[in-house]
Amino acid sequence: MQPKLKGVTVAVIGGDARFPVLIDELIASGARVNVVGLPVTSSVKGVTLYNNLEGCLVGVQAVILPILGIDEKGLLHCVLSEQTYHMTEQIMALLPGRTFIFTGLAGPLLKQMTSRMNLRLIELMKLDEVAILNAIPSAEGVVQMAMELLPITIHGSLAVVLGFGRTGMTLARLLSAMGANTRVVARKPAALARVAEMNLIPVDINNMLECLAEADVIFNTIPALVLTEEVLGMVSPDTIIFDLASDPGGTDFQAAERLGLKAVLAPSLPGRVAPKTAGRILAQPIIRFLEKKTANS
Amino acid sequence: MQPKLKGVTVAVIGGDARFPVLIDELIASGARVNVVGLPVTSSVKGVTLYNNLEGCLVGVQAVILPILGIDEKGLLHCVLSEQTYHMTEQIMALLPGRTFIFTGLAGPLLKQMTSRMNLRLIELMKLDEVAILNAIPSAEGVVQMAMELLPITIHGSLAVVLGFGRTGMTLARLLSAMGANTRVVARKPAALARVAEMNLIPVDINNMLECLAEADVIFNTIPALVLTEEVLGMVSPDTIIFDLASDPGGTDFQAAERLGLKAVLAPSLPGRVAPKTAGRILAQPIIRFLEKKTANS
Numbered sequence: 047m048q049p050k051l052k053g054v055t056v057a058v059i060g061g062d063a064r065f066p067v068l069i070d071e072l073i074a075s076g077a078r079v080n081v082v083g084l085p086v087t088s089s090v091k092g093v094t095l096y097n098n099l100e101g102c103l104v105g106v107q108a109v110i111l112p113i114l115g116i117d118e119k120g121l122l123h124c125v126l127s128e129q130t131y132h133m134t135e136q137i138m139a140l141l142p143g144r145t146f147i148f149t150g151l152a153g154p155l156l157k158q159m160t161s162r163m164n165l166r167l168i169e170l171m172k173l174d175e176v177a178i179l180n181a182i183p184s185a186e187g188v189v190q191m192a193m194e195l196l197p198i199t200i201h202g203s204l205a206v207v208l209g210f211g212r213t214g215m216t217l218a219r220l221l222s223a224m225g226a227n228t229r230v231v232a233r234k235p236a237a238l239a240r241v242a243e244m245n246l247i248p249v250d251i252n253n254m255l256e257c258l259a260e261a262d263v264i265f266n267t268i269p270a271l272v273l274t275e276e277v278l279g280m281v282s283p284d285t286i287i288f289d290l291a292s293d294p295g296g297t298d299f300q301a302a303e304r305l306g307l308k309a310v311l312a313p314s315l316p317g318r319v320a321p322k323t324a325g326r327i328l329a330q331p332i333i334r335f336l337e338k339k340t341a342n343s
Numbered sequence: 344m345q346p347k348l349k350g351v352t353v354a355v356i357g358g359d360a361r362f363p364v365l366i367d368e369l370i371a372s373g374a375r376v377n378v379v380g381l382p383v384t385s386s387v388k389g390v391t392l393y394n395n396l397e398g399c400l401v402g403v404q405a406v407i408l409p410i411l412g413i414d415e416k417g418l419l420h421c422v423l424s425e426q427t428y429h430m431t432e433q434i435m436a437l438l439p440g441r442t443f444i445f446t447g448l449a450g451p452l453l454k455q456m457t458s459r460m461n462l463r464l465i466e467l468m469k470l471d472e473v474a475i476l477n478a479i480p481s482a483e484g485v486v487q488m489a490m491e492l493l494p495i496t497i498h499g500s501l502a503v504v505l506g507f508g509r510t511g512m513t514l515a516r517l518l519s520a521m522g523a524n525t526r527v528v529a530r531k532p533a534a535l536a537r538v539a540e541m542n543l544i545p546v547d548i549n550n551m552l553e554c555l556a557e558a559d560v561i562f563n564t565i566p567a568l569v570l571t572e573e574v575l576g577m578v579s580p581d582t583i584i585f586d587l588a589s590d591p592g593g594t595d596f597q598a599a600e601r602l603g604l605k606a607v608l609a610p611s612l613p614g615r616v617a618p619k620t621a622g623r624i625l626a627q628p629i630i631r632f633l634e635k636k637t638a639n640s
Contacts, residue, residue: 063494182498182522190490193483197360197619201479223520225479322494 049076060124067325346373357421364622
């Protein structure tokens with residue numbers, strides 16, 4: 047079989063523990079990879095190391111930037127490198143139009159730059175396929191934290207999941223499979239119906255106080271202030287709260303502290319708890335986009 | 344309803360983090376509890392604290408010793424107390440004949456003492472009901488360790504469980520429920536049949552090499568040297584091995600180290616990872632024994 051990405055060269059710039067895995071996957075698909083700002087060695091066939099962005103970008107069909115892209119000054123998030131690298135419009139101008147620029151989520155500066163240079167920006171974290179698969183390491187990561195902090199087993203515990211989006215559904219399924227009595231708080235009738243279909247216990251968000259008061263552990267996935275001071279006042283001090291919603295979460299953490307409740311913000315788990323799985327999850331759509339491009343050219 | 348253990352007094356001597364939970368359960372069942380060697384307060388109704396064994400034993404119908412009982416010199420395993428306490432035949436002689444003595448596993452000295460004094464020794468860890476329920480925190484504890492050490496999710500991993508006793512069965516079920524491709528190595532045809540019935544993949548122990556070579560993670564529960572140097576030679580250096588079999592486990596740890604394999608001994612997990620659940624598991628049979636005794640008297 048012809049490798050999918052034969053003849054394609056990709057620049058990988060900085061990034062976290064997922065990125066060496068991503069590079070392995072690209073190499074395995076037949077691509078050549080130019081790397082800057084990551085602790086990988088050039089001993090792997092197909093990998094070329096650079097110490098500056100300009101050299102790294104020559105002749106590439108795609109650029110993979112860190113998940114957090116660049117900050118408002120163009121600084122790249124190269125957490126595994128001691129060097130700092132800045133992306134500028136001048137450097138981006140080295141790329142031919144329509145070159146793919148992959149990142150996790152793009153800030154205003156990156157959006158502006160890529161649009162002005164006519165580059166194809168793909169925000170991986172906005173792709174449904176990435177978000178759904180990322181829910182697996184997110185759910186496992188927060189369950190691991192719960193296991194570490196709870197004096198009881200997940201099996202037999204009373205767990206409440208707030209929200210039934212991609213992460214909420216995966217987490218509720220995992221908890222239930224592990225033997226937790228799992229209640230899911232949601233608003234939409236269709237979501238509550240799906241909860242019931244999955245043999246979990248649906249709770250309308252307007253009636254959630256009672257189930258929160260009984261919970262051993264509460265997981266919030268709703269990106270809005272749902273665990274307000276008033277709601278937290280109903281929660282037992284033995285209960286532990288984990289908030290997976292994007293920073294700042296859906297919990298009034300200051301109120302939780304005043305009330306003596308243990309509440310933990312648990313964002314960005316995939317790259318931290320399962321970098322290999324999370325790297326593979328990112329690789330899949332990148333390879334698919336580049337494969338299509340190769341097939342079309 | 345009449346509390347089950349009304350009129351019963353129990354001495355609880357030392358022990359680990361499970362024991363305060365055990366005391367709570369006894370009190371909730373209506374017993375009075377005399378305590379020595381544990382950091383509990385006498386503010387709970389029904390609890391009386393002592394600083395010597397003699398006082399603690401007066402008028403009790405049962406004595407609960409630490410899980411590891413006493414050592415060969417009579418020293419009690421009071422891991423939560425700074426004081427040391429010794430059990431002697433003289434002290435045991437204060438108890439009327441047929442008094443219950445509960446411990447986890449008894450050594451030769453405790454067996455000898457209780458037999459000579461005509462006391463009823465119950466080894467909780469030898470009770471099937473305790474071993475089966477303890478398999479839950481054991482399995483969750485080792486899965487937690489696996490999550491902490493593996494760079495991949497349990498979901499989608501290739502997991503091998505060696506042995507299909509009480510812990511092996513619980514662990515295999517948990518891994519499979521979490522989405523691992525779960526293979527179970529066993530010897531007995533009936534065990535392999537049960538593995539197949541549970542929709543897991545049965546592997547005869549005589550053919551285990553191939554599945555061990557492919558595994559992301561291996562869990563041994565067989566209390567005999569199964570992971571020999573020769574077998575370990577087949578295992579990939581990326582694979583992590585957890586050994587739950589009683590000390591010294593079923594792994595040649597020195598050979599594993601020579602081969603550059605990561606192998607972890609993981610014994611006595613219940614009390615460490617889920618003391619509250621594990622304390623309740625111990626309380627159940629104790630309360631049942633004492634309830635029967637009360638009903639008969």
